[in-house]
Amino acid sequence: FCYDAWCGVAHGCTRKLGMKICGFLQKNNSLEERSRIVSSLKERTAKTLLSCDNIGGDARFRRTETDFSNLFARDLLPAKNGEEPTMQFLLEIVEILTSYIRKTFDRSTKVLDFHHPHQLLEGMEGFNLELSDQPESLEQILVDCRDTLKYGVRTGHPRFFNQLSTGLDIVGLAGEWLTSTANTNMFTYEIAPVFVLMEQLTLKKMREIIGWPNGEGDGIFSPGGAISNMYSVMIARYKFFPEVKTKGMAAAPRLILFTSEHSHYSIKKASAALGFGTENLILLNTDERGRVIPADLEAKVIAAKQKGYVPMYVNATAGTTVYGAFDPINEIADICEKYNMWLHVDGAWGGGLLMSRKHRYKLNGVQRANSVTWNPHKMMGVPLQCSAILVRERGLLQGCNSMCAGYLFQPDKQYDVTYDTGDKAIQCGRHVDIFKFWLMWKAKGTVGFEQHIDNCLDLSAYLYNKIKNREGFEMVFNEEPQHTNVCFWYIPPSLRSLPDGRERRERLHKVAPKIKAMMMESGTTMVGYQPQGDKVNFFRMVISNPAATRSDIDFLIEEIERLGHDL
Amino acid sequence: FCYDAWCGVAHGCTRKLGMKICGFLQKNNSLEERSRIVSSLKERTAKTLLSCDNIGGDARFRRTETDFSNLFARDLLPAKNGEEPTMQFLLEIVEILTSYIRKTFDRSTKVLDFHHPHQLLEGMEGFNLELSDQPESLEQILVDCRDTLKYGVRTGHPRFFNQLSTGLDIVGLAGEWLTSTANTNMFTYEIAPVFVLMEQLTLKKMREIIGWPNGEGDGIFSPGGAISNMYSVMIARYKFFPEVKTKGMAAAPRLILFTSEHSHYSIKKASAALGFGTENLILLNTDERGRVIPADLEAKVIAAKQKGYVPMYVNATAGTTVYGAFDPINEIADICEKYNMWLHVDGAWGGGLLMSRKHRYKLNGVQRANSVTWNPHKMMGVPLQCSAILVRERGLLQGCNSMCAGYLFQPDKQYDVTYDTGDKAIQCGRHVDIFKFWLMWKAKGTVGFEQHIDNCLDLSAYLYNKIKNREGFEMVFNEEPQHTNVCFWYIPPSLRSLPDGRERRERLHKVAPKIKAMMMESGTTMVGYQPQGDKVNFFRMVISNPAATRSDIDFLIEEIERLGHDL
Structure with missing residues (x-):
């Protein structure tokens, strides 16, 4: 067994680490050193070769430096010899997804990077939504996946409160x-x-x-x-x-x-x-x-x-x-x-x-x-x-x-x-x-769901108590909410002295949409608004997101104040 | 930098390979050899340490030997320090899924491992479907995932023909x-x-x-x-x-x-x-x-x-x-x-x-x-x-x-x-x-869908031509099928000499269900049957599975003959 074979072994396990080792062997050692290292590795090599591809009794695939620009969907399983490209493609996808998941939970990232329909339709930096007759390379497909996530909305972000369905449960995701x-x-x-x-x-x-x-x-x-x-x-x-x-x-x-x-x-x-x-x-x-x-x-x-x-x-x-x-x-x-x-x-x-x-x-x-x-x-x-x-x-x-x-x-x-x-x-x-x-039920138990729900309701009580008497906030209905819905108006300073009446109502009606638009443009948080009956547009905060904490509630309040202050 | 640090580097990249290397260093070398190897590795170590976790500019996670038996859903993101267990859990899931995918396309595996409802409900080798109040460890969750796949049906298997929806498209899967x-x-x-x-x-x-x-x-x-x-x-x-x-x-x-x-x-x-x-x-x-x-x-x-x-x-x-x-x-x-x-x-x-x-x-x-x-x-x-x-x-x-x-x-x-x-x-x-x-459309192009569809129809024509005059087979309607549906009876030798009439019809009606039951018990292939109007139970073969080839069609015919011969 020679030194190249050892490189091959390393390649077989994880190409990137293998390449590091090979590079190291090639560049940093004298010939004598090399031969010594190689001879000392020799004995175990055959066994390592086996065990690398067969750890835990099951063949495991490692991501390698695959060139996807010459690979197409037709090269994947069930194609002949399709197993290796299939695994590499899926692992690359997983890399994209896990990277997205990490960012989703990171408060320093945006909730969304908003673009108008016409902007996305015109094609953002090469992100072309049009379908064509001829296939695209898997390289392009991977780029499309990244772009799709990039221009989407992180519904699992701790500051996404826009819908009744929020959050990204990891076990649920695995299940899906x-x-x-x-x-x-x-x-x-x-x-x-x-x-x-x-x-x-x-x-x-x-x-x-x-x-x-x-x-x-x-x-x-x-x-x-x-x-x-x-x-x-x-x-x-x-x-x-x-x-x-x-x-x-x-x-x-x-x-x-x-x-x-x-x-x-x-x-x-x-x-x-x-x-x-x-x-x-x-x-x-x-x-x-x-x-x-x-x-x-x-x-x-x-x-x-x-x-x-x-x-x-x-x-x-x-x-x-x-x-x-x-x-x-x-x-x-x-x-x-x-x-x-x-x-x-x-x-x-x-x-x-x-x-x-x-x-x-x-x-x-x-x-x-x-x-x-x-x-x-x-x-x-x-x-x-x-x-x-x-x-x-x-x-x-x-x-x-x-x-x-x-x-x-x-x-x-x-x-x-x-x-x-x-x-x-x-x-x-x-x-x-x-x-x-x-x-999820198996993983959390009934008690896990209970905890999640109690937490969400605690958070909404926290929000309610924080804004019910806060200057510039007005509740749509009194008393503590029954569910996590907290409905409120934000009254910009310019409206605070206006008497209740048509002008105030008309101006107030426009406040929530304007703040929401600014929220989306800045990508910092998302919360819904709507009118209801004879009540003009108000915010409806809902909490079902397990990632949300009191700091996120604080952030939301301050963000509304920041964006709405000069309206 | 000492030899333990190098082990640490290896661990950081892929723990399993790292452990191999460490084990090798520990067990197979004299102290002198060790120190020589270590000193020669020394120079590059710091750089390697960095590049392992930061290949391609993005932090990448490697599967490590994680003990999931002490981890629970509550330890995953958004939990504090939840990133590492989350990534390890998802990578373990991906390992399970990619292993399943490889087996799905492997003709030496079964299409299904059939069990009756009461068997699964009683709990198969510890696979317990009941939900409980308390959480299970992630180790158990991973076992449950493996068992779920084990006792399911491989709808992407090249010999699964049971429904109009068959096959497992890798790009489509990535999309999902x-x-x-x-x-x-x-x-x-x-x-x-x-x-x-x-x-x-x-x-x-x-x-x-x-x-x-x-x-x-x-x-x-x-x-x-x-x-x-x-x-x-x-x-x-x-x-x-x-x-x-x-x-x-x-x-x-x-x-x-x-x-x-x-x-x-x-x-x-x-x-x-x-x-x-x-x-x-x-x-x-x-x-x-x-x-x-x-x-x-x-x-x-x-x-x-x-x-x-x-x-x-x-x-x-x-x-x-x-x-x-x-x-x-x-x-x-x-x-x-x-x-x-x-x-x-x-x-x-x-x-x-x-x-x-x-x-x-x-x-x-x-x-x-x-x-x-x-x-x-x-x-x-x-x-x-x-x-x-x-x-x-x-x-x-x-x-x-x-x-x-x-x-x-x-x-x-x-x-x-x-x-x-x-x-x-x-x-x-x-x-x-x-x-x-x-x-999928991006990846295949319109032409890719066309090819898939033409292939499926070619295969069904192949099947039709192969059985239309074959002894023991009888077509439900004449002429080449318009779609991939090929409808036929298999007539066991014991019925071939019976004159058309009530007895033959009654016995023939039972043939397809019996063969289907045996197919499912042996797990070799799956194809549907049903009566239609006044026609007794017949097989309906449909081909939408991109993994299917002529050899699978041949197999199906022979399997029906093998299972039905003595009925």
């Missing part, structure tokens, strides 16, 4: 990487045995936490809260008017749905899509903090009945989108029972609080619901998409949606086909949304 | 890893600027390929073909009866939908969900090869009109699920124009053929459709989920679904808000399905 590698489909046990069982067990656990006896009932993961809410309306209709499935809405009387004026717009979308019509969705009045007034529900139910309509479905929101309000479920449930209506609880945002012994009382009565939407991808920090629709009565989901497609759901399979979930869904193919959630 | 790392949401440009533009450009490209002038029109990526088809029915209804959105189905006359008896069951699901009723979905007769007979459509349209109903929507399938049949779009379009009906083309499975100059004639007339479903996650090999609904007339999607939620879609944002896509969707949050597809 595995999910895409497994690349399968939830419709049958046959091709997703493990994932189907994980879904079943996790849904049961969620039903237990809701409080349904023995976790009985049914459910499915859907592509998001809006679809989950749509399921709830469909199932309710099937329960009361199963003939609609075959005969259409003509077979039912005029059906009325109820939801809060503060509820999520997906209930309205569902009423349009499913053929009820948005006019047959009655909006309920809320109190000052955005909670449904039960007496208003009952009055409107009675009014609908008097017109000869059939009140069928009530959505109670557990955690409204803007105010974070929890409707009083028990009082609504009483009315639903009295008038024989379906009670759905939209806990897309607030469902996570069920994991907290301290905060779950806000959903008191949820066990009386007929169905519940609960999005782990919001308050529980699971990567997008992960939403569940849970149903108390078993069989309705299947009854409502089954069409018995012979090509998928053969009764003569060799296993127990009741595990096939596809016919419960309005989808056919269904992405595996369960694994990342299951893995 | 990046997507989950970016973890954002498609509803606004604000938080998904790059992805929103990629979606827009890609949809335009798809519309150009369909043949709509200048690629004009609209569209959106949805969570699957069933939802895309549901969109088409909703949009058609909105076009003809926009008042249904507000007033419900009661505002419309009795509306009739038409689709082939061979079409996908999602059209039926949509008719149930959207309030039409499955009875108002009329099934059209097909010819022997599963293509709609246009005259039957016209007769049924006339019959419906005579009853006073309103024929509104026709679905033409481009590539049926079982036979792979293409309905004659032009002739159907003539009828749709004549009777003022919406024409939807469900190209979930067959749409990919538009990328092939050789095969796209099978969709002749598609440019006359009002809407088209096209799933890149099927024939184009994009990882699940990736489905597009494309609409010829601009504005309908928005009109049909918009609810103008103030908290998301503020008109006073600083950028051009027409780029916000959320209000077109029935979803609110929407997963980023575009990136992997865009990246």
Whole structure:
């Protein structure tokens, strides 16, 4: 074995370190030294050669100095000899991603590097979005990946507060990487045995936490809260008017749905899509903090009945989108029972609080619901998409949606086909949304989710207490928020002396959009704003980001003041 | 610098190789040799130390021998000092995934290691699916990841033919890893600027390929073909009866939908969900090869009109699920124009053929459709989920679904808000399905997709020609298949002499399920079967897997013969 062979060994392990060693051997030693080193290395070389490629019993790949400019997608697996370029390409991708992840958690980086659509479309420094007939080299593909991340938004950044879904959970991310590698489909046990069982067990656990006896009932993961809410309306209709499935809405009387004026717009979308019509969705009045007034529900139910309509479905929101309000479920449930209506609880945002012994009382009565939407991808920090629709009565989901497609759901399979979930869904193919959630649950335990949720609520209390009496801040509603939503106006000094009235309102309406635009241009933080009812644009701060700390809350307040001071 | 420091350097680069070197130094050299080696290494050490952690200008992480049994999710980022464990954990995950990927493409591995639900639920060798209150160590999480893959199905295996979506595209996979790392949401440009533009450009490209002038029109990526088809029915209804959105189905006359008896069951699901009723979905007769007979459509349209109903929507399938049949779009379009009906083309499975100059004639007339479903996650090999609904007339999607939620879609944002896509969707949050597809398109070019599709169709022709006259095989329909679907019975020797009749049919019906069960138990390959109409269980071979070769087709045939010979 010669000295070049030893270099080869080093190359085989990690080319870069190998090259360092070789370079060192070549440049820094006399011939005598070289031969001595080489002879002393000789004995073990063969074994090292093996063990380098076979550490831990498994072949491991190391990143090497690969020239991707002459490699193309066609050179990757399943191409002949595609294994090495495939591994090098994936490791290079991982390098890009891990570098991005490190920066995401680094407060000295920007949340985003904002560009207008026309700027990105014109091509930023060679980042060309157009698709072409001919392939690009993998070198270009890697550049495109870097650019895609560069011009995107770091939703896991400790100062990203813009949506209900924020944060980047590492275990969840690992779960999602595995999910895409497994690349399968939830419709049958046959091709997703493990994932189907994980879904079943996790849904049961969620039903237990809701409080349904023995976790009985049914459910499915859907592509998001809006679809989950749509399921709830469909199932309710099937329960009361199963003939609609075959005969259409003509077979039912005029059906009325109820939801809060503060509820999520997906209930309205569902009423349009499913053929009820948005006019047959009655909006309920809320109190000052955005909670449904039960007496208003009952009055409107009675009014609908008097017109000869059939009140069928009530959505109670557990955690409204803007105010974070929890409707009083028990009082609504009483009315639903009295008038024989379906009670759905939209806990897309607030469902996570069920994991907290301290905060779950806000959903008191949820066990009386007929169905519940609960999005782990919001308050529980699971990567997008992960939403569940849970149903108390078993069989309705299947009854409502089954069409018995012979090509998928053969009764003569060799296993127990009741595990096939596809016919419960309005989808056919269904992405595996369960694994990342299951893995996070394993890794954190129920207590880990509880801690995360308690922390977020503590942080929002911290924010609320800090700004409620602070000069230049005005709360949209009084009292401590129920969820992590803190809604407030920032009043620039120039508006502080203005009397309440049209001018002040009009000027105040423009403040939040201006501050938000400056935030995005400077890339320092992101928080949402919107009007609500007769209230002009205000900030809605929400905290679901596990990376956020009090210092980030402080930063946000100061940043709003800094940007808004001269408006 | 001493010899221990050099060990430290080696550790810093890749701990395992470092340990080898250290071990070598410790065990195999006399003290004199050691000191000589060390002194000769000395000079360059400081530089090496730096360059190890800083190769290529960026800090790079190397996998080290990390003890995960004392690490928990709470030790990962954003935890203090969480960067090192986070990187080590992710690299370990990548090791698991790349090892899985290598095995996936290795024909000597099984496609699956089948277990019944009760076996997996009881816990396989410590693989416990139950969720607990307390966290598990990251060591256990890594074991769970390995087990999840172990007991799953390798959908990218060259001999996996079970579904319309098969194969594992490496660039697509990289795209999906990046997507989950970016973890954002498609509803606004604000938080998904790059992805929103990629979606827009890609949809335009798809519309150009369909043949709509200048690629004009609209569209959106949805969570699957069933939802895309549901969109088409909703949009058609909105076009003809926009008042249904507000007033419900009661505002419309009795509306009739038409689709082939061979079409996908999602059209039926949509008719149930959207309030039409499955009875108002009329099934059209097909010819022997599963293509709609246009005259039957016209007769049924006339019959419906005579009853006073309103024929509104026709679905033409481009590539049926079982036979792979293409309905004659032009002739159907003539009828749709004549009777003022919406024409939807469900190209979930067959749409990919538009990328092939050789095969796209099978969709002749598609440019006359009002809407088209096209799933890149099927024939184009994009990882699940990736489905597009494309609409010829601009504005309908928005009109049909918009609810103008103030908290998301503020008109006073600083950028051009027409780029916000959320209000077109029935979803609110929407997963980023575009990136992997865009990246694959960049990497392969249009020609790369074309090649893949032509190859798959060549392979299916190879299969067809090989078995059409082979003893023991019987084709379900004659002539070369239009798509990659090859439908056939295997007739075991014991049935070959039986006369056609009830006994033979009953026995033949059981053959495919038995062979399939044995395939799954032995894990060698997977192919689907089903009955269709009055035809007893037959195999449906489909080829979308880029890893499949003629040898895999040969293997499948021989495997069926081997397993079925003695039935």
